[in-house]
Amino acid sequence: MQRRRSTPAGISTLRWALTCAIGAVAVGALVAAHVFLLPSAAQREIGYRRKANELGWTQEIAPPQLAKLRISTQKVGITMSDSWFAKLWKPPSNRNFVPCVFPSSSFLPPSQSRGYLLVHANGGLNQMRAGICDMVAVSRLINATLVIPQLDKRSFWQDSSNFSDVFDEEHFIHTLADDVEVVKKLPKELMTAAKAVIHFRSWSGLDYYQDEISHMWDKYQVIKAAKSDSRLANNNLPPDIQKLRCRAFYEALRFAPRIEALGKLLVERMRSYGRYIALHLRYEKDMLAFSGCTYGLSSVESDELARIRENISYWKVKEIDPQEQRAKGYCPLTPKEVGIFLSSLGYPSNTPIYVAAGAIYGAGSHLSDLESRFPILLSKEKLASAEELEPFKDYASQMAALDYIVSVESDVFVPSYLGNMARAVEGHRRFLGHRKTINPNRKDLVQLFDKINRGSLKEGKKLSNIIVEIHKRRQGSPCKRKGPIPGTRGVERFRSEEAFYENPLPDCLCQQEHEEFDNSPVHR
Secondary structure (H helix, E strand, O other), X not given: OOOOOOOOHHHHHHHHHHHHHHHHHHHHHHHHHHHHHOOOHHHHOOOOOOOOOOOOOOHHHOOHHHHHXXXXXXXXXXXXXXXXXXXXXXXXXXXXXXXXXXXXXXXXXXXXXXXXEEEEOOOOHHHHHHHHHHHHHHHHHOOOEEEOOEOOOOOOOXXXXXXXXXXXXXHHHHHOOOOOOEEOOOOHHXXXXXXXXXXXXXXXXXHHHHHXXXXXXXXXXXXXXXXXXXXXOOOOOOHHHXXXXXXXXXXXXXXXXXXXXXXXXXXXXXXXXXXXEEEEOOOEHHHHHHHOOOOOOOHHHHHHHHHHHHHOOOOOOOOXXXXXXXXOOOOOOOHHHHHHHHHHHOOOOOOOEEEOOOOEOOOHHHHHHHHOOOOOEEOHHHHOOHHHHOOOOOOHHHHHHHHHHHHXXXXXXXXXXOOHHHHHHHHHHHHOOOOOEOOOOHHHHHHHHHHHHHOOOOOOHHHHHHHHHHOOOOOXXXXXXXXXXXXXXXXXXXXXOOOHHHOOOOOOEEEOOOOOOOOOOOOO
């Protein structure tokens, strides 16, 4: 039998070392692949355990569509420098402006009330919010006790919500106790009393309320404001009245606890994807019908919108030139235009976007143009389970409140149209430290988009440079509220002003001079 050769000890040791090294490399590769393919810890542990009586979210009850979206975040990617990526999310400098809404020493608790003010808040959620807070200030001006306002139940949305369904009624009453007396109901003995029903004059100032309206207490114990929107001037009111408006809007008029709870939960779920954009995509049936904006729609869709506008009696303008509206920048951007806009600003395709909106007109047929560019397109309907949304789904104001919370808390807010919600969110973000809000210049953008459609301009570096340059100073940095456009008169003069709640500077924001400045919004 042939004898096996003996192996030198050195070679044997070398073989053992090589075998261990190869094994280590293989295990390392497997681990690396496993780590790369798994979502982050924040994505795996979507929510955290809460107390039994709080809303909670675990993977077991997460809506099934979220699992699919999470896989897509691993498939979509784009390479860019860290500095450029950070710049996309960086908020503008707040220049040390902080909330300052504490009343002056001369602003005393309310004196003996002369009567009761009933308020019918009209419009959608944010139109009503602004009107209610203005009526708080009006109550102070005319020395009235404010009765909890009635919300609009006859608007386009047909929402039957009461005040306490949308807002925290007890908090509202308690927070304003040193400013205005607020009661839940009119006293029984005054239920059948004669009431002065008044349409307060739009954008009225101190003289109107103290000279004209206050005299009505001589004849009536109850005054009813038939409408609440735009009844108080944006400017030239006493500083303490302006600060009261801010205390009412940013402190007192808080959403109902169950809305706040789900809203914060939606924010947490968006945060599990990282930094996100909240897009107020005002491409809904009511807005398109009201504005007459039909660009990109079929003839059938355009005819439907025209019929809606014709049938709603309180929409006064019936004949609208859609091309003229769009050319002037009066139309909301389409989903496709929003996609081009965000891509040109430099946001990568894996940017999480929260769509703050009701039902998008035409649904998937129009939204697909945006989703093809930004596939991580989320909404309250996708982030929440059907069970969680059930208590809110039939109430437009409550659903809009959820969108409002997620929008205010977003890293970047982009409105496709400057309506009541966009103005309210932008103002709130200014109040909270000038968080980044990119306000599209729709008039300039439409011209660029038309060039793309004609083939005289292509998407790419040139378009990106133009759009970035146009929007350098439209990102929510501190600036004094704009007054009326020169040359305008009458109602148009007030209409052309920047709305009070859109920009609370200078009335409710002060530039701090020392680090030790106490920047709490309200000190009581």
